[in-house]
Amino acid sequence: MPCHGDNPERIVHIEDRKFRYADFCQQCGKLQSRYSVLKFASIGQSVLGKPIWCVRIGKGSRQVHVNAAVHANEWITAALLLRFLEDYAAALEDEDPKSGQTTTRRQAEAWYSDYTLWAVPMVNPDGVDLSQNGADHCGPYRSRLLEWNGQSPDFTRWKANIRGVDLNDQFPAFWEVERERRGIGGPSPQDYSGPAPLSEPEASALAVLTRGVPFEHVVSLHSQGKEIYWNYRDLEPAEAESMAARLAAAGRYRAVKLEGSDAGYKDWFIQEFRRPGFTVEVGEGVNPLPPEDFEEIYLDVHAILAEALSL
Numbered sequence: 001m002p003c004h005g006d007n008p009e010r011i012v013h014i015e016d017r018k019f020r021y022a023d024f025c026q027q028c029g030k031l032q033s034r035y036s037v038l039k040f041a042s043i044g045q046s047v048l049g050k051p052i053w054c055v056r057i058g059k060g061s062r063q064v065h066v067n068a069a070v071h072a073n074e075w076i077t078a079a080l081l082l083r084f085l086e087d088y089a090a091a092l093e094d095e096d097p098k099s100g101q102t103t104t105r106r107q108a109e110a111w112y113s114d115y116t117l118w119a120v121p122m123v124n125p126d127g128v129d130l131s132q133n134g135a136d137h138c139g140p141y142r143s144r145l146l147e148w149n150g151q152s153p154d155f156t157r158w159k160a161n162i163r164g165v166d167l168n169d170q171f172p173a174f175w176e177v178e179r180e181r182r183g184i185g186g187p188s189p190q191d192y193s194g195p196a197p198l199s200e201p202e203a204s205a206l207a208v209l210t211r212g213v214p215f216e217h218v219v220s221l222h223s224q225g226k227e228i229y230w231n232y233r234d235l236e237p238a239e240a241e242s243m244a245a246r247l248a249a250a251g252r253y254r255a256v257k258l259e260g261s262d263a264g265y266k267d268w269f270i271q272e273f274r275r276p277g278f279t280v281e282v283g284e285g286v287n288p289l290p291p292e293d294f295e296e297i298y299l300d301v302h303a304i305l306a307e308a309l310s311l
């Protein structure tokens with residue numbers, strides 16, 4: 001039975017409490033055939049060869065990037081970002097607004113003319129599947145994954161990619177410092193930085209995209225805590241703090257100045273480009289967040305991303 005808040009007209013949804021790569025691709029296919037404003041392209045492949053999809057929308061000169069599901073057990077963020085894209089496209093192309101439609105046509109038209117949004121909803125597809133399906137379908141990695149997971153078949157808390165590398169510790173921004181701080185010497189469910197910066201194809205694909213497009217600012221969706229991180233070693237531009245305050249106010253989240261963390265995507269973006277980068281920790285609870293929370297969290301995410309396209 002569909003739970004309260006589900007809308008049968010909606011393409012993007014969580015079914016049977018799961019949102020795996022196959023679900024994501026199937027819903028992307030439906031979005032692609034329904035909405036011509038959504039442009040799909042692969043930016044690379046995961047370790048197991050899954051295309052990593054980027055969805056572009058808009059014709060504005062201001063380039064903005066949003067990514068999600070960098071961490072495996074935060075897969076709800078992939079569905080949240082894809083829903084945002086659906087609502088945005090529906091506001092532009094559907095004749096009648098759907099019930100529960102959050103984006104207005106006027107809002108969508110303004111975003112569309114001012115911005116080009118590049119969204120990568122599922123950065124870590126192998127990890128997303130591992131955390132939901134377990135290791136049985138991971139071919140040659142199965143026995144190693146069980147070993148790295150302490151012989152437990154329960155991968156629901158897994159954050160890393162399929163090689164046990166934490167993709168948000170992979171970026172070349174004081175990577176060695178982060179590695180020392182974490183003190184994890186090899187593949188692990190979380191916090192292993194990998195053998196070298198950008199050693200993993202998922203992190204590398206994100207870096208290549210980011211170097212190839214002049215993004216004004218970037219947003220990385222994680223879970224959980226209802227917090228927004230906006231600074232990095234005093235390298236962020238002056239406006240980052242007030243922008244974070246606006247994003248936080250929109251979602252009723254807290255803007256938090258963070259110390260003692262390196263090698264994340266937003267850290268690297270701020271260091272490399274000296275432009276604003278934000279990590280948004282959506283929802284509250286224990287990862288993976290329960291699918292029942294999806295519609296409620298979506299309202300926060302919608303408000304925050306709407307603000308990110310109005311900064």
Ligand SMILES: [Zn+2]
Nearest residue numbers: 071074222223
């Ligand atoms: Zn995370």
